[in-house]
Amino acid sequence: MGLLSSRISVTRYKVDGGLDGSVHDTVYQRLKQRSIPNIEDDGSEAVVGWTSFENPYSPDFEGYSFVFGTYMVFALRIDKKSIPPKLVRKHCTLEVDKRLAATGRRYLSANEKKAVKEHVVLTLSRRIPATPNIYDVVWDYKGASVWFFSNLKSANEALETLFIKSFGLHLIRLFPYTMADLIAGLSDGERDLLLKLEQGQSEG
Amino acid sequence: MLDVAIAYRRYQFLGNEFLTWLWFMVETDQNRLRQYDPDLVSLNIGSRLVLENTRNNAKETVTIKGNDANLEEGRVALKKGAVVTEIHLSYKTVGQHWLFNLKGESLNISNLKLPETGPVETPEDLEGVVIEKADLLEKVNGLVNNLFSQFIKLRVSATWRNQTVSQIRKWAVS
Numbered sequence: 001m002g003l004l005s006s007r008i009s010v011t012r013y014k015v016d017g018g019l020d021g022s023v024h025d026t027v028y029q030r031l032k033q034r035s036i037p038n039i040e041d042d043g044s045e046a047v048v049g050w051t052s053f054e055n056p057y058s059p060d061f062e063g064y065s066f067v068f069g070t071y072m073v074f075a076l077r078i079d080k081k082s083i084p085p086k087l088v089r090k091h092c093t094l095e096v097d098k099r100l101a102a103t104g105r106r107y108l109s110a111n112e113k114k115a116v117k118e119h120v121v122l123t124l125s126r127r128i129p130a131t132p133n134i135y136d137v138v139w140d141y142k143g144a145s146v147w148f149f150s151n152l153k154s155a156n157e158a159l160e161t162l163f164i165k166s167f168g169l170h171l172i173r174l175f176p177y178t179m180a181d182l183i184a185g186l187s188d189g190e191r192d193l194l195l196k197l198e199q200g201q202s203e204g
Numbered sequence: 205m206l207d208v209a210i211a212y213r214r215y216q217f218l219g220n221e222f223l224t225w226l227w228f229m230v231e232t233d234q235n236r237l238r239q240y241d242p243d244l245v246s247l248n249i250g251s252r253l254v255l256e257n258t259r260n261n262a263k264e265t266v267t268i269k270g271n272d273a274n275l276e277e278g279r280v281a282l283k284k285g286a287v288v289t290e291i292h293l294s295y296k297t298v299g300q301h302w303l304f305n306l307k308g309e310s311l312n313i314s315n316l317k318l319p320e321t322g323p324v325e326t327p328e329d330l331e332g333v334v335i336e337k338a339d340l341l342e343k344v345n346g347l348v349n350n351l352f353s354q355f356i357k358l359r360v361s362a363t364w365r366n367q368t369v370s371q372i373r374k375w376a377v378s
């Protein structure tokens with residue numbers, strides 16, 4: 001789901017702090033540095049990186065193509081190789097049988113079985129293509145806000161981690177408390193009262 | 205500021221109270237809502253309302269679905285001490301219409317349908333449409349922030365305890 005979808009889900013963030021130097025140039029460099037790598041031919045099970053909004057399968061940020069008016073629009077991509085557990089079980093059983101036949105033993109130790117499983121998962125990971133999941137990101141730098149087009153917890157956590165690694169800026173997720181604290185323009189006195197609020201104070 | 209994970213759990217009741225207040229405002233005071241957002245023509249309950257009652261160590265959930273659904277059952281739940289945990293809203297300004305869902309605990313916006321924008325037929329169209337969509341999303345973002353700000357200022361005030369709570373109770377039993 002993304003900005004151009006007919007139905008949108010969005011998690012809203014406040015960006016804590018700002019970038020040094022030219023914003024567009026810094027964002028361009030950092031997006032490029034942490035753009036999604038290709039894991040088709042290696043054993044990685046999952047990888048997270050930035051990609052471009054217009055061409056999510058071929059990350060390209062040249063010519064500041066992520067700048068749309070006052071917004072910066074790009075995407076988070078999470079490529080994950082999902083190996084069906086039944087496939088892992090099948091290949092583990094075959095591999096264990098092969099090793100037992102080769103050594104003439106009746107059993108493998110727990111450690112040996114663990115090593116077999118790791119070997120099988122690695123081998124299968126090299127053969128199975130990664131499934132891409134793409135989530136659009138809209139950054140209003142001046143307004144210090146980021147919209148992330150997913151409410152999925154794992155995707156949001158991936159965004160928060162990659163954002164601080166890339167830009168050195170914390171994303172503060174907006175929910176009732178952070179909205180009250182950061183958006184509502186409360187006075188110091190009102191903020192003190194907020195800290196003392198308890199559920200049920202209003203209920204009869 | 206409090207630790208984020210602790211603050212999320214500790215204050216999720218505020219989101220539910222906000223949605224409960226918002227339903228009350230939608231039903232009783234559209235003029236006040238127009239003062240909060242001068243572009244607002246109407247704000248109404250859409251096709252879904254979820255209430256939860258966690259009193260007496262038991263969780264009771266009431267879900268009302270469907271366009272033009274009868275919300276009476278929701279008011280009955282309110283009378284028993286339930287709060288709104290999820291609300292689907294229909295927001296109209298002159299010539300534009302948004303539909304979206306708000307969850308109390310996170311105040312995340314989901315299932316958002318923006319007003320129609322121009323089609324993307326050429327690569328040159330894309331920039332205009334992206335900016336238009338982002339501006340339309342900002343309108344909803346601003347509405348939610350604005351309404352929540354009004355609510356939270358009221359919630360920490362004496363007016364909430366002395367007037368608003370009894371007004372909401374009166375409305376729920378009316």
